[in-house]
Amino acid sequence: MSKTDFFLLRLLRNKYVVLRRARRYLFSPTLVGDANALLYSAKSFAAAMLAYYIALSIGLDKPSWAIITVYIVSQTSVGASLSRSVYRLAGTIIGAGATVLIVP
Numbered sequence: 712m713s714k715t716d717f718f719l720l721r722l723l724r725n726k727y728v729v730l731r732r733a734r735r736y737l738f739s740p741t742l743v744g745d746a747n748a749l750l751y752s753a754k755s756f757a758a759a760m761l762a763y764y765i766a767l768s769i770g771l772d773k774p775s776w777a778i779i780t781v782y783i784v785s786q787t788s789v790g791a792s793l794s795r796s797v798y799r800l801a802g803t804i805i806g807a808g809a810t811v812l813i814v815p
Contacts, residue, residue, distance in 0.1 A: 754785075755781065755785045759782060762777040762781045763775070763777050763778050
């Protein structure tokens with residue numbers, strides 16, 4: 712085995728060790744979560760800019776509302792909290808009506 716072959720073999724082994732250590736950090740749960748958050752943010756931004764462009768091309772009076780609408784609709788827990796608030800409002804109104812009927 713020549714000196715050049717030994718040097719190349721050692722260089723490959725060092726690269727393998729570095730890549731193995733880097734993989735441990737690149738695929739950690741924290742960075743994967745951050746990558747998902749960045750992807751979600753980029754998708755939301757692209758959707759907001761598309762909605763703004765469409766609002767401008769249609770000629771809406773206030774096209775900035777399209778951006779706000781995209782960010783409100785894109786939230787994942789909005790649907791659950793909205794339905795919960797509607798049920799609570801209906802329960803409050805029904806309870807108040809029943810109280811008015813029962814108490815007198």
